[in-house]
Amino acid sequence: MNKPAFPTVPQRLGLYPVVDSVEWIERLLGAGVRTIQLRIKDKHDDDVEGDIVAAIKLSQQYQARLFINDYWRLAIKHRAYGVHLGQEDMDVANLDAIRDAGLRLGLSTHDNMEMDRALMARPSYIALGHVFPTNTKQMPSAPQGLAQLAAHIKTLGDYPTVAIGGISIERVPSVLKTGVGGVAVVSAITQAADWRAATVQLLELVGAGDE
Ligand SMILES: Cc1ncc(COP(=O)(O)OP(=O)(O)O)c(N)n1
Ligand SMILES: Cc1nc(C(=O)O)sc1CCOP(=O)(O)O
Numbered sequence: 001m002n003k004p005a006f007p008t009v010p011q012r013l014g015l016y017p018v019v020d021s022v023e024w025i026e027r028l029l030g031a032g033v034r035t036i037q038l039r040i041k042d043k044h045d046d047d048v049e050g051d052i053v054a055a056i057k058l059s060q061q062y063q064a065r066l067f068i069n070d071y072w073r074l075a076i077k078h079r080a081y082g083v084h085l086g087q088e089d090m091d092v093a094n095l096d097a098i099r100d101a102g103l104r105l106g107l108s109t110h111d112n113m114e115m116d117r118a119l120m121a122r123p124s125y126i127a128l129g130h131v132f133p134t135n136t137k138q139m140p141s142a143p144q145g146l147a148q149l150a151a152h153i154k155t156l157g158d159y160p161t162v163a164i165g166g167i168s169i170e171r172v173p174s175v176l177k178t179g180v181g182g183v184a185v186v187s188a189i190t191q192a193a194d195w196r197a198a199t200v201q202l203l204e205l206v207g208a209g210d211e
């Protein structure tokens with residue numbers, strides 16, 4: 001397997017909450033999370049720039065790895081740790097500009113074809129989803145399940161990987177058994193009756209990632 005052409009990330013990114021506000025970023029960094037994503041959907045750049053600047057500032061204060069979803073130009077402009085893009089985003093984003101600016105890149109994949117395409121860009125990490133059914137996002141494909149996830153992780157060797165989609169606290173141990181290095185969650189934290197307790201438990205299970 002080729003090595004990333006983008007700046008590297010730890011092989012184990014650890015617990016990786018994906019959240020839609022600066023408030024969540026602040027709460028979760030305060031709770032010990034060290035890999036996190038700001039995912040605000042379908043707004044104009046002007047309407048999210050303030051949030052992106054604030055999230056980056058917080059990530060620097062906490063020495064955390066903040067990935068900006070979708071808004072790659074703003075991530076470059078304000079020097080985020082990294083950017084996360086999906087397959088459609090890859091069609092329109094300037095990957096060379098992201099790499100030349102020194103930002104890490106994470107790419108979404110859902111099957112073999114998408115994995116091959118993503119690997120050609122040699123991103124910092126490969127995200128594999130959705131592992132289980134999810135209510136957070138409408139998915140055009142079926143969940144890949146644990147066996148397929150494990151097969152993909154094996155193929156990828158020591159390439160940094162992240163699993164996403166329908167991962168609850170109860171499911172974390174089986175996801176970790178595949179050897180994946182990062183576990184991305186939305187609802188397991190943001191819809192939890194007690195987000196703080198859920199985060200503590202998830203950090204105990206997954207860890208905050210390697211330095
Ligand atoms: C860690 C992680 N994995 C996958 C995604 C999904 O990204 P994408 O396919 O671009 O879809 P949107 O999140 O933009 O709706 C992600 N955000 N993070
Ligand atoms: C944003 C996103 N991307 C996915 C993918 O498979 O690419 S699954 C997903 C939502 C994950 O939310 P939850 O942890 O609540 O299931």
Ligand SMILES: [Mg+2]
Nearest residue numbers: 070085086089
């Ligand atoms: Mg996207």
